[in-house]
Amino acid sequence: MKTYLDCTPCFFRQALSATRRAVEDPERQENIMRMVMEQLSQADYSKSPPHLARDMYRLIKTESGDVDPFKDIKHESNRLVEDLYPELKDIVAQSPNPLETAVKLAIAGNVIDFGANHAVSSVDIHRSIDEALHVSLGENAFDNFHISVSKARNVLYIGDNAGEIVFDRLLIEQLLPQNIVYAVRGFPVINDVTLEDAKEVGMDKIVEVIHNGLDAPGTVLVECSDSFMREYDKADLVIAKGQGNYETLNDEKKHIFFMMKVKCPVVSSDVGLPVNSMMLREIGAD
Amino acid sequence: MKTYLDCTPCFFRQALSATRRAVEDPERQENIMRMVMEQLSQADYSKSPPHLARDMYRLIKTESGDVDPFKDIKHESNRLVEDLYPELKDIVAQSPNPLETAVKLAIAGNVIDFGANHAVSSVDIHRSIDEALHVSLGENAFDNFHISVSKARNVLYIGDNAGEIVFDRLLIEQLLPQNIVYAVRGFPVINDVTLEDAKEVGMDKIVEVIHNGLDAPGTVLVECSDSFMREYDKADLVIAKGQGNYETLNDEKKHIFFMMKVKCPVVSSDVGLPVNSMMLREIGAD
Numbered sequence: 416m417k418t419y420l421d422c423t424p425c426f427f428r429q430a431l432s433a434t435r436r437a438v439e440d441p442e443r444q445e446n447i448m449r450m451v452m453e454q455l456s457q458a459d460y461s462k463s464p465p466h467l468a469r470d471m472y473r474l475i476k477t478e479s480g481d482v483d484p485f486k487d488i489k490h491e492s493n494r495l496v497e498d499l500y501p502e503l504k505d506i507v508a509q510s511p512n513p514l515e516t517a518v519k520l521a522i523a524g525n526v527i528d529f530g531a532n533h534a535v536s537s538v539d540i541h542r543s544i545d546e547a548l549h550v551s552l553g554e555n556a557f558d559n560f561h562i563s564v565s566k567a568r569n570v571l572y573i574g575d576n577a578g579e580i581v582f583d584r585l586l587i588e589q590l591l592p593q594n595i596v597y598a599v600r601g602f603p604v605i606n607d608v609t610l611e612d613a614k615e616v617g618m619d620k621i622v623e624v625i626h627n628g629l630d631a632p633g634t635v636l637v638e639c640s641d642s643f644m645r646e647y648d649k650a651d652l653v654i655a656k657g658q659g660n661y662e663t664l665n666d667e668k669k670h671i672f673f674m675m676k677v678k679c680p681v682v683s684s685d686v687g688l689p690v691n692s693m694m695l696r697e698i699g700a701d
Numbered sequence: 702m703k704t705y706l707d708c709t710p711c712f713f714r715q716a717l718s719a720t721r722r723a724v725e726d727p728e729r730q731e732n733i734m735r736m737v738m739e740q741l742s743q744a745d746y747s748k749s750p751p752h753l754a755r756d757m758y759r760l761i762k763t764e765s766g767d768v769d770p771f772k773d774i775k776h777e778s779n780r781l782v783e784d785l786y787p788e789l790k791d792i793v794a795q796s797p798n799p800l801e802t803a804v805k806l807a808i809a810g811n812v813i814d815f816g817a818n819h820a821v822s823s824v825d826i827h828r829s830i831d832e833a834l835h836v837s838l839g840e841n842a843f844d845n846f847h848i849s850v851s852k853a854r855n856v857l858y859i860g861d862n863a864g865e866i867v868f869d870r871l872l873i874e875q876l877l878p879q880n881i882v883y884a885v886r887g888f889p890v891i892n893d894v895t896l897e898d899a900k901e902v903g904m905d906k907i908v909e910v911i912h913n914g915l916d917a918p919g920t921v922l923v924e925c926s927d928s929f930m931r932e933y934d935k936a937d938l939v940i941a942k943g944q945g946n947y948e949t950l951n952d953e954k955k956h957i958f959f960m961m962k963v964k965c966p967v968v969s970s971d972v973g974l975p976v977n978s979m980m981l982r983e984i985g986a987d
Contacts, residue, residue: 420734424714431706448706449742456738460731 416662418460418467421681426455426464430471432529433605437479447478464681465633465659472604473630483603485529492527492578492606493615495537503585506548515557516548517586518674522693523547524582525575525657525676529606535578543676547693556695560672563652563700570595571650572622573634573664574608575657575675581616583656588621595622596646602630607659633659636667658682670699702948704746704753707967712741712750716757718815719891723765733764750967751919751945758890759916769889771815778813778864778892779901781823789871792834801843802834803872804960808979809833810868811861811943811962815892821864829962833979842981846958849938849986856881857936858908859920859950860894861943861961867902869942874907881908882932888916893945919945922953944968956985 430451434444451471458467476482496503503520510516526543527535564570572587572595574580587595597618599608613624628640634655636644647653653671655664661673661682677683677692688694716737720730737757744753762768782789789806796802812829813821850856858873858881860866873881883904885894899910914926920941922930933939939957941950947959947968963969963978974980 420717420731423717423734423738424710427713428710431709445706445746448709452709452738452742456735456742 416463416665416682416685418458418462418464419681420460422464422467423455425679426468426471427451429468429605430475433472433475433484434479436484437475437481443479447475450474450478463633463635463662465631465663466635466638468633468659469604469629469631469635469638472632485606486603488529489577489603489606489608489612490615492535492576493581493612496524496527496540496578496581497616499537499540500581500585503544503582506544507585507589514561514589515552517589518557518560518695519547519550519552519693520544521579521582521586521656522552522674522676522695524579525674527576527578527606528657528676528678529576540578550693552693552695556697559697559700560695563670563672563697564590564593564654567650567652568594569650570652570654571598571646572596572654573598573627573656573660574613575660577606577608577612579656580608580612580618584616584618584621587618591621596650597622597624598634598643598646599624599626600630600632601626601628601640601643604630604632607632631659631663633663635663661686665698668699670697670701672697702749702951702968702971704744704748704750705967706746708750708753709741711965712754712757713737715754715891716761719758719761719770720765722770723761723767729765733761736760736764749919749921749948751917751949752921752924754919754945755890755915755917755921755924758918771892772889774815775863775889775892775894775898776901778821778862779867779898782810782813782826782864782867783902785823785826786867786871789830789868792830793871793875800847800875801838803875804843804846804981805833805836805838805979806830807865807868807872807942808838808960808962808981810865811960813862813864813892814943814962814964815862826864836979838979838981842983845983845986846981849956849958849983850876850879850940853936853938854880855936856938856940857884857932858882858940859884859913859942859946860899861946863892863894863898865942866894866898866904870902870904870907873904877907882936883908883910884920884929884932885910885912886916886918887912887914887926887929890916890918893918917945917949919949921949947972951984954985956983956987958983 434447507513507516523543627643629638655673657675673696675694677688683690720733793799793802809829913929915924941959943961959982961980963974969976
């Protein structure tokens, strides 16, 4: 997906949020914001939003010297959802269709996003879970997912955010003993998952975890590492979580199930669903 | 009030809205947006938001060739509220305190703002009116206004938006035969009132109407015309409507009553009231 002009106000909102986390001095904040404006005035908008966001966050990291302004938030989100884990596990176990419930919860967990949203509390997460349990995933969407995942030889599950990764683990536990590789970002960007988060929530204990070598809040394939691309090419089914992965993979010729909350008007218009909707969408089926 | 970094996402949102109204070609839209980003990357943030917005809207007008992209919207807003006028007049006439009610309605009418808000419908206006009639203007605020306006020799009433100007006329009718001059912007900017709007709603039939010689969505005194400044200096009481006038006049040593809806987090934080609050606030009393 290309970057729309409508994305620019959101870029500056995100830049300000990250800059304020990274530096305290208002004058330095202002200087960094001016550099971000200058950079975006010259950016190539045919690239996807996460591609341009990568350049923007890289500038903020370089200028501020803080390579991980959302580090504390990621730990907090992981802890927050780990505390919910027993409750979530019960919900799944006691539901008539545990796999479908786990998929819904995995989408509900995508509400934890410090790029599109401002801050997410335990109350927001519970609200998202309640909503998820009461909506339909759309005609045939879950059935197709169930069939595809049963047939797949190699599943690549591309994670999105910290905290949300605990919901991913819950879903992956339902999919095992399927052959699954879980992919995280190569370097910190916003509150996106990295190897550190995967270890923190024990994802590496249940499946192989790889990183994509990249510092973008999405999966910009042309910039991903060779080792990630080998896993991507090997996979006959991809599960991609969140808007950032959607925005970077939605035009691919690959069998992908996107699982996400629709968080902004631009993506809403692209996918044809209202903001705040839950989405399970398949592309590239044979 | 100076411009905060938090204002920048809003500037770009406004720029995009105006640019899309002014030109149809996406490529030209993109070029103008790039120029806006470049301009704001170098702007002097010690100036007020309406001052920087003036420069931004001037750039958009110059590059697009459309000096009044909100012309139709202003006519529509004027017509919309003129249709409501008999109803509003009744509400005022039948209320226990017609002047207080007219003040509340004048603040309610400030909801019509295409800078801070996206679009305003008849439903939004009715909701704003209903809210206004059921909230208090704050301890002593109305009484002080009533006393001040009774004592004043020359009142300068600085308008804000089209449509809203019909609510202003309703209030001014309650204040007459007080000596009142009504001021509008010198040139079109967003949906702010100009002489054209004042004539359209018959404001010139009941009071003297002047313009400030300026194309800013506020009252940037250092840039206003000499003839406006003579009226400003002559006035012993100013009534200033809306955020744009607040942001440009809040640091003045002048007896001013601000009447507005609080529309954004930056002004909310400055005035210490929640977004969507109604505000009647006095500064510069002896």
